Amino acid sequence: MTPIYFKFESLIQEKQERIINAAIKEFVKSGYDKASTNEIVKEAGISKGSLFHYFNNKKDLYLYLLDHTLKVIENNIYTDINFKETDIFNRIGQIGRTKLQVMTTYPQIFDFLKSAAADDSPEVKPEFVEKQKQVLAQGFEKIYKNIDWSKFREGIDIEKSVNIINWTMLGYAEKEKEKLISYSEAGVGQLEEWDRYAEILKSCFYKIEGE
Amino acid sequence: MTPIYFKFESLIQEKQERIINAAIKEFVKSGYDKASTNEIVKEAGISKGSLFHYFNNKKDLYLYLLDHTLKVIENNIYTDINFKETDIFNRIGQIGRTKLQVMTTYPQIFDFLKSAAADDSPEVKPEFVEKQKQVLAQGFEKIYKNIDWSKFREGIDIEKSVNIINWTMLGYAEKEKEKLISYSEAGVGQLEEWDRYAEILKSCFYKIEGE
DNA sequence: CAGTTATTGACTAGTCTGGTCAATATATTA
């Protein structure tokens, strides 16, 4: 049984990436309904006929992107997690770095997921809701698996602390991503400053060094 | 000299808000170029002719929204700042509450500014860039005016600390906004939990109470 | 009442849509 997207996946990878990024860009910009296949082929540098040769129609293309996106995240973010790392700051730092890494290949991949979640075209809404559960739910618990919560000070609100840590990483990573886009700066993608942020927050949330 | 938008501004306020919110919603969803005036009038519950009676054309409507949005922020957020409040947590908490307040009238007003910043339709790009400078630059310094930085512990990185505070407020406010939208929950818009977050971060950033 | 203004929605000319398909180019096989 040849898979549905056999033709597309036989293309050389560079072309696949061009098409994926062009399509993601357009879907992010315009949403499913108003996204233009003409715009996609123009941006990807292929002909109209080719696009509909690889994917039968617009909907299939969209669903492929959804699957592909979730698979990339699954294969990179979640399987790269080092479960021997029990410190939450290191864990989150490592996930953040992997995310930025993925974004060098597919710059808008996370924006695409966000926009897909917000999209409520009846054409694709049900499919998204279905797929979303499958990955995100199990991924969510992986993120916090084997974390050593005993490092936190007595009496501190751990849930709120974790929120602060996550929002800090989100905000900081967003700032770094802008750099990545505007000038593909060397050294970016390392999230070098994260350790400084982590230090500040550790001194706040963790027990004093040595009991 | 009657102002350009005289006709629109003579409408009863409830109708103005309906139209503004319908238009903002559509521009956020689709961007300037692909936003449909048909969709706007349908959502606002007015006729096509009326819309073009109030505003001459799509571009004028968009520019009005931009002006209006910036004016609302100017008149509410920035002029509501209490400059006698020197504590940064209280200052940011107060600004956050005002923001949520504004969002009960114009739910997507900040999303609109964000999407306008991202929009690069040549039709409206230059006008936006111009207006943006005017308000945001001066507003930015107002936010931090008269803040008592001496409360911060010696040796702490104040810039990073302020980033953490802002990202935490942003993340928390986002969470609260979702509640505001999904179930217009009573008590929301108070950001009650902000004080708890502030306490946690204060104990981290501020000097120990009493020298 | 007359005169002014607000509101309507059918209508237009034209753009853009997703998708097709016959023609062409390239790759594979014998």
Add this chain to the structure above:
DNA sequence: TAATATATTGACCAGACTAGTCAATAACTG
């Protein structure tokens, strides 16, 4: 080499939707 199969192209289509108009109607004003 010829023959077959597959990949790629872009002109083309019917139909949806576009921003904006305008003559007709309704509502208000003095």
